[in-house]
Structure formats: structure tokens, C-alpha cells
Amino acid sequence: MQKSLLLGVEAIAQGAIDGGMSGVYAYPGTPSTEITEYVQHSKQAKELNIHSKWSANEKTAMESALGMSYAGKRAMVCMKHVGLNVAADCFMNAAITGANGGLIITVADDPSMHSSQNEQDSRVYGKFAMIPILEPSNQQEAYEMARFGFELSEAFGTPVMMRITTRLAHSRAGVSIQEAVAQNELKLPEDKLQFVLLPGIARKRYKMLLSNQEKFEAAAEDSFFNFYKEGSDKSMGIIACGIGYNYLMENYPNGDCPYPIVKVSQYPLPRKMVEKISAECDQVMVLEEGYPVVEELLKGYLAKEKVIGRLDGTLSRDGELTPDMVAKALGMSIEEGMEIPDLVAARPPALCVGCSHHDVYRALNEVVADYGTGRVFSDIGCYTLGALPPYNAINSCVDMGASVTMAKGAADAGLIPAVAVIGDSTFTHSGMTGLLDAINEKAPITVIISDNESISMTGGQESSAKGKLEDICEGLGVEKEHIHVLLPVPKKHEEIKDMIRKECDYQGVSVIIPRRICVQKNIRDQKIKKAAKARAAAKA
């Protein structure tokens, strides 16, 4: 059969489309972004009228997906791992309400922090919420699991988590596509109180979730994606989770691993398989991408079982797995190539030439120098690169929206003036609620919304902030005379500086909006326009 060449994330998207999904909800975040983008560009999805517009943040996305599930249709919500922190309130409670139409929460973790602030493991959240977790080991499984996830979700009336990591997300392989199934009809939950989590109802629903645990475990035991592979050498057994299984097999390319293996791609852990391998083998090695979630569970606090993995140093405690790391753990010798010559210099990412954030930092640095450095709170986006030379301009980057509220807290402590630098999309994601706090207390902070009319760090998606920033700020209560829109270009350097200085001296909330479209976004938009024109001309 003809195979399609798909990234892991694209395989999930295609699987969801073919699995009868009616809507995907998401806020961009590496390495999850391309799931939604794939649906947005899919002709098939367009014909099927599948929802794929971006949400303002992960919480609104999760809630919308839950709403679609309530209405009986199949929905997927996608985010990067830290996005689940933002959506966690809804996520945890959705485990209690349960799902009506199939609901999959796809979370992409980023071990080794290629593009993230931390490497948290979403399986911990899945376990916390006590819902089934799917963890594909390759692109084909990613496709099949997206389809299967909806069935699993509907069979048990529960949300299902799909957990992937960077490597699978951004690696391409041939995937066999199967026939699509139809979307669900609108169908409200039979119990009209199912989603009303008043204590009396929530207690009942929680007991149901608890009693479902055995069923979830039995499903994992029977799952097509989990298996037990016998091996003759019982000195060790290996539990390989998700793509950990690939790195194991990479070291036995002929499939001749002498040790028994439990391959886990569906949780909760298949208990019988785990019990068998631990009973038969002298030692159990756990290969898992991310935190030592399974290892810790098996080892227990008193470390009674002979379990080895990331906790005892057999494998590195942090960072993503690699085939070499696994080979070393298996006691195999690895032949590394030559060392990197000393003359090879680091090449960190940098702001593009002509980027508007340059103009903002150039001006801001000169002003801040007069007040003393260490007072600029920033956020997450391309502008975070202002932390690196030549600017060294910012003093924080923690979680989306934190610039505004950290500046407020610091100002409360007496660090006046305090400045926040935030992007347009980050502002509407989570900055505007914090701004309300600042306004209500008339905190002496200056908020610079560096508006490039784009969600650039993740590839130039449409920003929900577009054309709305001044109105939002004014609506929240920033005084009109302290809201300024500027054009960040080198020619206006002095003007920008004067404005920042003036507002830093104001003892209340001010918002400065330097606005110029992202250079890359502009190039892309022009290309799309040109292509559309050419198409129109060809038609005429």
C-alpha cells in the first residue's frame, strides 16, 4: 500500500481526522504545533468542516474541546507539556466529569528542553488525573492511536491522554492510512448532571473514576500496543515505554534481544506483564523517555525491587533518551566518532535581522541604564532572545504572562519603576488578567507589549491579539493617556526612548505598544497572497 510521509505530529492529526474528529483545539507550542496546522491545511478536514482555529490559550482550548465532547462529538486538544499546566484545572476536572464524545488530550513533552523552560513529564499528570495514557513508539502507532483513542474514550466515558515527546513529534516516516470513519451526530449526555461538579455529584463521579481504574488496567493488559516478548536470558528483564522501545531495538537490529521485554504504549501499566517480568528476572531495567515515572512506581520508596534505570544512574536522570545511552546501559561498547574540534563555536538562536524586538531592546536598555538594571521582567516568545548578548536586557522568563505580574510584585516590594516586556500573543494568552490586578492597585509598572502581529516563536500563527490590544488595555482600565502605540524602527529610536522614560516616571500602570509586523511573518503572508493572486489569475 502507498504510504504517506508524515511527521509524528502529522500522523496524529491524520489519525484524528480519519478517526471521526469534529474539532481540534489548541494554542501553539513546540513540539505540538503542527498537529493543528496539519488539520488547518488538510483538504479532507476542510471538506469535513472540522474545527481547527487557534484558541487564546491552552485552558480555553481544553474547555472548548470538553464542550464539543459534551455535545457528543469527537474532539482533540493539543498543547506542549507546559501548556497542560495552564489547562490543568479543566484537565483534572474533566477526568471527573468524564467524556461524552471521544476526547483526546494530546500533550507533547520536550525532554532535553530543546525549546522549553522545563522537561516535565505529562504522564505524571495522566496518572494524577487517573485516566488512560497512550504513548506511541513510532509514527504508525501515532496514527493508529489517534483513531483508537477516540474509541477508548467513548468505551469508558473518559478523556484519554496521548503523550509524545520531541523526537517522535518531529521525525518523519512512512505511514499507512486507513479508511476514515464518520463523525458522530450531536448527542447530549444521558445524565444531564454529569458535567455539574457540585460536591454531591462530583463525589459520585469520582467514585466512578476510581472504580474505572481496574477496567483501564484490563484494557492496557489487552491492548494491541502493549506486549510481552519472551527472552532466554533472565538475568534481566526490560520494560520499554514509548520510544524507549525503539532505542532498545536499535541495539538489537536483528530482533535478537536476549532479555524478556515488556513494551508499554498504553497506561495504566499492564500489571500482569509487569508482575511476570519482575517474577522471572533477577533485575528489571526501565527505559522511559522523561521522568522515571514507571521506575519510581516499581521501585517504591523503600527500593525493595531490583529495578534499575534513571534513578540509580544506569541511565542519565535528565534529558532525552538516545540509542547510545541505552547501549551503554545494556553494557554494550559504543564506537563514537571523532571529537568536535575546538574551533567549532556555539551558534545560539538570535533575533532576525530587522526584527522589531531589536528596536525595543535598544531603546529600553538605554533608559533602564539610568534607573539601574535588574528591573525588566519578560516572558516567552522570540523577544526572550533579548536575554542573550548583545542586549542582556531581561531578567525573567518563567511562564506565559508572568512578566506583568512579576513586575507588579516587584513594584509592590519597592522596585520602582518595574518594567514588563511581553509579546502580543503572550499578552492575550495570560498577560491581560495580570494587568487587571496591576490596574486595580494602580501599581507603578510600565508594560511594553512588543506587538509583531504574529505568534512568531512557534512559526508565525495568527495572533488572537491582532487589532485588539489598545481596546483590551483600555477596557481593563488603563488610562487612555498612558496607552501609546509606536513604530519600532531605528529612525524613531529617540522617540521610543523618551516615551519609555516618561512612562517609567508615571506612578501607575502604563502600556507602550511598539507595533511592526514580524519580518518572517510578513514574508510568509506576502508569499501566500502572491500564490492566491496567481491562482485567481490562472482561473480567469
Next chain:
Amino acid sequence: MKTDMVIAGVGGQGILSIAAALGFAALDNDLYMKQAETHGMSQRGGDVQSFMRISDQPIYSDLIPKGGADIILSVEPMEALRYLPFLKKGGYLVTNSTPFININDYPEEEKLVETIHSLPNYILIDADRIAKEEVGSARAFNFVMLGAASPFIEVPFEYLEEGIRKIFCKKGDDVVDMNIKALHAGRKFAEEHK
């Protein structure tokens, strides 16, 4: 057959089109392939790489083990050296000689060339010049590079041509021909210099 290669460059140089052509070449001929790439932060002018694996047997890992790559194909000379730990004994380093300088401490070009000359197997090719002067399109330098690596890739050359045809077919015959010309120019250089 099995070829593992690291494709390297700087974010924005377009190494993914090389990987895409190879991917189609492999898939259309019922070979297995896996290709891991860099998205996100480092695409802003940082170092980027793609691990490309093609085989007639199933492939497990998306990553190539250290010391496991048959080829390093780099569109930038310093970036080529960054992946030496992945190069197999006897493997080939194929790199463009035109530097991409967006950092202050970029090494002296002479020293770079010296280091590359000290390697046992390498092709050092001015793909930018060949693309401009011999092919007639500066943009085609990526496929000059693929051509230069092609003698060491265990995929029939015609498959690579097909791959290029597939990714550029929507852009018209001129673009297809230009890039196939680039592929041939790169291959010719490598045959003469390997």
C-alpha cells in the same frame, strides 16, 4: 542496504528540502525511512540538523547513534564539524565551503579548511558558486550538496531525481530541471574529487 546521514546547517538555510527529496526517493521505492528534524527555537539562526535514515529493513530509532553515520552532509563548513562524533570510521564528510557567519567568534576560514583537510574522507565543495555559475540559480545550492553526497548514498541516483521532481512538480518544469541540473553538477564534482 542502509544509509544513515546527518544533514546539517543553520536555521533558515533550508536543509529540510534535501531531506524531503530523499524521503520521497526512499518511500516511492518501498524503502524504510526515518527523518528527525529540528523545529522551534533553533530555527532562528541557530545550528540545526536532521537525522536521515534509509534502509531496506525496518528502522527503529529516529536518532542515529554516535559513530553510526555513513555521511555528514552539511551546507555550512563549521556546522559539518559539529557532528563529527556521529561519523562512522570510514564515513564521508560532504560539506559546502561557503561559511554562514552570524556569530562573533566564527573561526578563521583557513583553520576550518585545514581541519576539514585533515579528515580521512571528505568532499569540500563550493556549492554556492557552482549553483550560481554552473546551474544558474543560487537557490539550488542545496541540491548541489545532495548531488555531492549522492555517490555515498546507497539509493539509486534516479530515485533522487524522482524525489526532486516530486517536491518541485507544482512549481513547473523549469524549477524541476534547474534542481536536477544542480544534483548532477554536485555529483560530477564529487566523482572528480572523492
